[in-house]
Amino acid sequence: MLVPPRLSKGNVVAIATPSAPVVTPRRLARGVEALRGLGYDVRLGPLAAGGIRDATPEERADELNRFFRDPEVRCIVASLGGLTGNAVLEWLDYEALRADPKIIIGYSDITTILLAVYRRAGLVTFHGPTLLPELAEYPRMLPYTRDGFLRAAASARPLGPLAPAAEYTEELLFWDEADDRPRQLVPGTGWQWLHPGTGIGPLVGGNLETIGLLAGTSYLPDFTGATVFLETCATDIRVVERALTQLRMAGVFDRMAALLLGRSFRAGQDFETALRQQVREIAARYDVPAVAGLDIGHSDPMVTLPLGVRARVDAGAGVVEVLDAAVR
Structure with a gap:
């Protein structure tokens, strides 16, 4: 795996919009100021800065590629998620990222980009906050979110x-x-904790409904030996069952080392109970340790998880530990 250089004060952090358009200028400005307050030089991509229209996949990919090829840009933060991030994948310059590894961070629909870059460029990517929902929190970023982002991206030590x-x-x-x-x-x-056991493997995962979009494509990573992490924005348990079934049929769970589940968002206790039961059954079927309720993805605050670095999961000790640094 390629590991990007750590984020240092004064570095350029670029804001890209590879999925839904930005329609909230005041929130956008607050997110930019939040990053500047952390000591970074912020560069807005033309799609975030240029208005609220939907861009074509080629335009959205071109914005990302400009940042991939710019030696001054050290980190790319997605403005927000959406529904169509997978449309940019065929246009991305993965070779540019292999030549100059950068931090790429986001979640939800951005899962497709994180997984594709991890698969095609062999680069560690970061499942963590986006600009508008988390970095632009009023009056400031939640401390757990801020600290998790900085620990993962700005410190060359394991989480x-x-x-x-x-x-x-x-x-x-x-x-x-x-x-x-x-x-x-x-x-x-x-x-x-949903199932006992211990396991060690690279973190690979993201939004449950989004991972399945890559099934059968050259952008889905190999999940062999992985510590699989999942989070969902669904509120209908049938949507979850369908998505979990798709991943099972695609072989995602076949040889995993452990399974992590994020806390659901605004779905209610009945949904959360049913969600955990479905994941418990998967963990039991494959006999791997599993834990639910992590602050992943559609959860405020949230932790930043680097894809491609090893995590140890020990149900008996109640431990989830990231073993490797995600930056150098």
Whole structure:
């Protein structure tokens, strides 16, 4: 695996929009200021800066490729997710990333790009915050999200043992209309271990519904020996069952080392219970350790997980530990 250089103060962080368009200029400005407040030079891509229209796949890929080929850009943060990130994959310059590895970070629909770059360029990528939902949080980024991002991208040391967030929020505020106060936080609920055992393997995963879009393509990575992590934005358990079935049929779970599940978002306790039961059954079928309730993906705050670095999962000790540094 290629490991990108760590993010240092003064580095250029580029904002790309490979999926949904940016329609909230005030929120965009706040996210840019948040990154500047961390000490980075921020460069907005033309799609984020140029208006609220939908761009073609070629235009969205061209924006990414400009950043891939720019030696000054050290980190690329997605502005937000969406539905059509997979359309850019065939146009991306993976060779440019092999020649000059960079930090690429996002989640949700950006999962397709993270997995494709990991597969085609052999580069560690980062499942973590995007600009508008997390970095632009009012009045500032949630500390757990901020610290996780910096530990993964700006420190050439392993993340080490992960810990659940002490508090979280599921409150929704309409951007640029109602997001002028902090969201209400409630005490965290911790993790729930679903199946015993121990396992070590590279972290590979992302949004459950999005991973399946790559099944049968040359962009889906090999999940052999992986610590598979999944999160979902679904609220219908039948959608989850369908997506899990697709991954099972694609062989994603066949030889995995462990299984991590993120906490669902605004789906209700009945959904969460059913979700965990389905994942418990998968873990039992393949006899791997599994844990639920991690702060991954559609969860505020969230941890940043680097794809391609090893994680150790020990159900008996209650430990999820990232063993390798994701940057150099």
